[in-house]
Amino acid sequence: MRIELTPAAARAALSGVRDDDLEEADLMDAFARLVWSVVVEPGDGVAGRVVEEWGAAEALRRLIAGHPLQTNGIDASDLAKGLSRWKPRGDATAVRAATESARRTGARLVLPDDPGWPGRLADLGVHAPFVLWARGDVALVADEMPTVAIVGARAATAYGEHVAAELAAELASAGVTIVSGAAYGIDGVAHRSALHVGGRTVALLAGGVDRPYPSGHAALIDATARSGAVLAETPCGTPPTKWRFLARNRLIAALADTTVIVEAGVRSGSLNTAAHAAALGRPLGAVPGAVTSASSAGCHRVIRDFDGSLITGAADVRELLGLTDAPTLSFDETRTDEMTRVLDAMSTRQSRSPDEIARRSGIEPQEVRGLIALAELSGQVLERADGWRRALSTR
Amino acid sequence: MRIELTPAAARAALSGVRDDDLEEADLMDAFARLVWSVVVEPGDGVAGRVVEEWGAAEALRRLIAGHPLQTNGIDASDLAKGLSRWKPRGDATAVRAATESARRTGARLVLPDDPGWPGRLADLGVHAPFVLWARGDVALVADEMPTVAIVGARAATAYGEHVAAELAAELASAGVTIVSGAAYGIDGVAHRSALHVGGRTVALLAGGVDRPYPSGHAALIDATARSGAVLAETPCGTPPTKWRFLARNRLIAALADTTVIVEAGVRSGSLNTAAHAAALGRPLGAVPGAVTSASSAGCHRVIRDFDGSLITGAADVRELLGLTDAPTLSFDETRTDEMTRVLDAMSTRQSRSPDEIARRSGIEPQEVRGLIALAELSGQVLERADGWRRALSTR
Numbered sequence: 001m002r003i004e005l006t007p008a009a010a011r012a013a014l015s016g017v018r019d020d021d022l023e024e025a026d027l028m029d030a031f032a033r034l035v036w037s038v039v040v041e042p043g044d045g046v047a048g049r050v051v052e053e054w055g056a057a058e059a060l061r062r063l064i065a066g067h068p069l070q071t072n073g074i075d076a077s078d079l080a081k082g083l084s085r086w087k088p089r090g091d092a093t094a095v096r097a098a099t100e101s102a103r104r105t106g107a108r109l110v111l112p113d114d115p116g117w118p119g120r121l122a123d124l125g126v127h128a129p130f131v132l133w134a135r136g137d138v139a140l141v142a143d144e145m146p147t148v149a150i151v152g153a154r155a156a157t158a159y160g161e162h163v164a165a166e167l168a169a170e171l172a173s174a175g176v177t178i179v180s181g182a183a184y185g186i187d188g189v190a191h192r193s194a195l196h197v198g199g200r201t202v203a204l205l206a207g208g209v210d211r212p213y214p215s216g217h218a219a220l221i222d223a224t225a226r227s228g229a230v231l232a233e234t235p236c237g238t239p240p241t242k243w244r245f246l247a248r249n250r251l252i253a254a255l256a257d258t259t260v261i262v263e264a265g266v267r268s269g270s271l272n273t274a275a276h277a278a279a280l281g282r283p284l285g286a287v288p289g290a291v292t293s294a295s296s297a298g299c300h301r302v303i304r305d306f307d308g309s310l311i312t313g314a315a316d317v318r319e320l321l322g323l324t325d326a327p328t329l330s331f332d333e334t335r336t337d338e339m340t341r342v343l344d345a346m347s348t349r350q351s352r353s354p355d356e357i358a359r360r361s362g363i364e365p366q367e368v369r370g371l372i373a374l375a376e377l378s379g380q381v382l383e384r385a386d387g388w389r390r391a392l393s394t395r
Numbered sequence: 396m397r398i399e400l401t402p403a404a405a406r407a408a409l410s411g412v413r414d415d416d417l418e419e420a421d422l423m424d425a426f427a428r429l430v431w432s433v434v435v436e437p438g439d440g441v442a443g444r445v446v447e448e449w450g451a452a453e454a455l456r457r458l459i460a461g462h463p464l465q466t467n468g469i470d471a472s473d474l475a476k477g478l479s480r481w482k483p484r485g486d487a488t489a490v491r492a493a494t495e496s497a498r499r500t501g502a503r504l505v506l507p508d509d510p511g512w513p514g515r516l517a518d519l520g521v522h523a524p525f526v527l528w529a530r531g532d533v534a535l536v537a538d539e540m541p542t543v544a545i546v547g548a549r550a551a552t553a554y555g556e557h558v559a560a561e562l563a564a565e566l567a568s569a570g571v572t573i574v575s576g577a578a579y580g581i582d583g584v585a586h587r588s589a590l591h592v593g594g595r596t597v598a599l600l601a602g603g604v605d606r607p608y609p610s611g612h613a614a615l616i617d618a619t620a621r622s623g624a625v626l627a628e629t630p631c632g633t634p635p636t637k638w639r640f641l642a643r644n645r646l647i648a649a650l651a652d653t654t655v656i657v658e659a660g661v662r663s664g665s666l667n668t669a670a671h672a673a674a675l676g677r678p679l680g681a682v683p684g685a686v687t688s689a690s691s692a693g694c695h696r697v698i699r700d701f702d703g704s705l706i707t708g709a710a711d712v713r714e715l716l717g718l719t720d721a722p723t724l725s726f727d728e729t730r731t732d733e734m735t736r737v738l739d740a741m742s743t744r745q746s747r748s749p750d751e752i753a754r755r756s757g758i759e760p761q762e763v764r765g766l767i768a769l770a771e772l773s774g775q776v777l778e779r780a781d782g783w784r785r786a787l788s789t790r
Contacts, residue, residue: 246765288683291707312686370641373670
C-alpha cells in the first residue's frame with residue numbers, strides 16, 4: 001500500500017471533483033472512501049463491513065499500516081482473503097489516475113452524507129457503494145423522486161422496444177425518473193424515450209463514467225449526462241467486466257422504487273436485476289409477451305416464479321408505485337345493454353343483493369348473478385358482506 | 396302444467412334414452428329430473444333448492460298439483476317468481492319433443508346417480524344441472540380422469556390458435572381430457588387438436604346436443620361425439636341463447652380440474668368461464684401474449700386480477716394439475732463456466748455457505764453470491780436455513 005493519508009493528499013485528490021471545503025474529519029473520510037472505491041471491487045461485503053466497523057479513514061489507515069482489522073461478523077479467513085485482494089490495488093497512482101480522469105470528464109464525487117446521496121442505497125447494507133461518481137444531476141434519484149427501472153434484454157425485439165419506449169415516455173412524462181443500464185436493446189430505448197419527452201433519466205454504468213459503454217451508445221450516454229445523470233460506483237478509468245455488470249445491476253434495483261423487466265431471455269442479465277429487486281423487497285414487474293418468443297421467457301419466469309406483477313402498461317407501473325389509488329383502465333368496453341341495466345341498478349354507496357338488483361333492473365336474478373360475476377371480473381363491482389356495490393372508479 | 400306423472404309416461408319418455416330398467420322410485424325421479432330440465436333454464440338456483448328439499452318427483456308433483464312448495468332458504472317472493480317462470484313451460488308436448496329429438500340424435504340421458512355422472516358437478520351446489528344429455532362417452536369426464544378446460548376467444552389470432560393446438564395436443568397425448576365449448580377460435584382448435592392426436596375431448600354445448608352450434612362446427616362436433624363426448628344440460632331442441640352460453644360456461648369450469656384461457660379480449664365470454672373456475676376454487680391459468688394484442692388483454696387480466704397462473708406451455712398446466720412433482724424445464728441453458736463451477740461446488744444433499752462454495756469453486760465469495768442469486772432465479776439452487784443446496788431436478 002503506497003498511499004499517503006494526509007489532509008494535503010486528500011485535498012489534492014478531491015480538488016475538482018468536489019465543490020465544498022470539508023472539515024478535516026470529513027475530508028479524510030471522503031478521501032478514504034474514494035480510495036476504498038479504487039481498492040475494492042463493487043459490492044465487496046467484507047470491505048463494506050470493515051468500513052462500517054472502523055470507519056472508512058481508520059480502516060484505511062490500519063490497512064496501510066498493516067494493523068489488525070478484525071471485525072465482528074467477518075471470519076479471520078475471509079478478512080485475510082480480503083486484505084490480499086485489496087492490498088495489491090492500494091496504489092496512489094491508481095487513485096490519481098481515477099481522479100484525473102474524473103476531472104477531465106467533469107465527473108463529481110458523491111458521498112453518503114451529501115444531500116443528493118440516494119437514501120435507497122442503504123437497503124444494500126454492507127454491499128452499498130462507498131461513493132458514487134456522477135456526470136449530471138444525481139438529485140434525479142433523490143429520495144423524494146419516484147423512480148422506475150426499465151431494463152431488459154440487449155437482444156430485444158421490435159415488440160419489446162416498442163413497449164419499453166411507451167412505458168418510459170408515459171412514466172417520464174408523469175415525472176417518474178427512468179433508471180436503466182444504457183445497454184443496447186431495452187435499456188437504451190428506455191433512456192432515449194425518456195429524453196425524447198423531456199423527462200428524467202439516469203444511467204448506471206458498470207465501468208467508469210468516463211468510459212461510455214457500449215461505445216455505440218456514447219452519444220446517448222452523453223445526452224443522458226447532460227439532461228439527466230450518468231452514475232457509477234467504479235472509479236473513472238475502470239473497464240466494465242461481467243462481475244461489474246452483475247454488481248451494477250444491484251445498484252439499478254436499489255435506486256428504483258420498482259423494477260420492470262420488458263423483455264428477457266432466460267439467460268438475460270436483467271433477470272439478475274430482477275433477483276436483486278426481489279431480494280430488496282422492492283415491487284417487481286415484467287411485461288408478458290408471446291410464449292413462443294424466447295425474448296419473453298425470462299419475463300414469464302419473473303411473473304411465475306418471482307411473483308412479479310404482470311405489466312401491461314404505464315398505469316400498471318403507476319399502481320405498483322402507489323401513484324394511483326384506483327385502476328385507470330376504462331371498463332366501458334365491457335358494457336352490454338343488460339350490463340348497463342345491472343350497473344344502473346347498483347349503487348356505489350350502498351350494497352344490494354342480487355335479487356334487489358334484479359328487481360330494480362327487471363332482469364332475472366340468475367342473469368343478474370352472471371352479469372355481476374362478469375362485472376366483478378372487470379373490477380366494476382365489489383362484493384360486500386351485505387351484497388354488491390359498484391366500484392367507485394370506472395374511469 | 397299438463398304433464399302426467401305416471402310410471403307409464405315415465406317409461407315412454409325414457410325409452411330409447413336410457414338402457415336400464417329402473418325401479419319405480421328411480422324411474423319417477425329420472426322422469427321428474429328430465430321434466431325439470433325442460434321446465435327451467437340452466438342454473439336456476441331456486442329450482443335447484445326446491446328439488447334438493449323435496450326431491451325431483453315430489454317437487455314436480457306439487458308443482459303440477461299447485462300444492463305448496465315452500466323451501467328453506469328461498470323467499471316466498473322468489474318462489475312465486477319461480478313458479479310463474481316454470482309453470483308455462485310444464486307441457487307434455489315439450490317433454491315429448493325433447494326425448495324424440497334425443498332418440499333421433501342417439502343422445503343418452505345421464506343422471507346424478509349414474510356411475511358416469513361427473514362428481515365434479517357437485518361443487519355447483521343448487522346450480523348443478525338436473526341431468527346431462529350425452530352424445531358419446533360421458534366417462535371421459537368421470538372423476539378419475541384428469542381434465543383441463545382450454546377455452547378462449549372466438550376471434551383468436553394465429554398465435555392463440557397455435558398455442559391452443561400445442562397445449563391440447565400435448566395434454567391430450569398425456570391422457571388428459573380436453574374440455575371446451577366447441578366455439579370458433581380457441582375452443583374449436585382445442586377439440587380438433589385433441590382429436591388429431593387420438594386424445595380425449597369433451598364439448599359442452601349451450602343448446603341441445605342435437606343442434607350442433609356453431610353450424611360451421613357441425614362436423615367437428617359430430618367427430619367429437621364419435622371419439623369423445625358432446626354434453627349439454629339443456630334438452631334436445633333447445634336453441635343456444637346468450638344466457639345459456641353463460642350458464643354452459645359454469646359447466647365447463649366445473650367439469651375441469653383446471654381452466655386455461657388461451658386468448659381472450661376484455662369482453663370475451665371465456666372470462667366468464669374464468670370467473671366460474673375462480674368461484675369454484677379451481678386452479679385457473681392464462682396464456683400471456685403481447686400487451687399490444689387486444690386478444691390477450693383478458694388473459695392478462697386473469698393473471699393480474701384473478702391470480703391466474705401464467706401458462707407458457709403444457710408443463711405449466713401439468714404442474715397446476717399436480718401431475719408433475721418437479722419443473723420439467725431445462726436449466727442447462729443458464730450455465731456459464733463460472734456457474735458450472737459454482738454448481739459443481741454445491742450438493743443436493745447438504746447445504747453449504749457461499750463462503751464454503753467459494754472455497755470449493757475457487758471463485759470469489761461475492762461472485763459466488765451473485766451466481767447463486769442468478770441460479771436461484773432459474774430454480775437451480777435452494778436456500779436453506781444453513782446455506783444453499785442444489786435443486787434436485789435440473790432435468
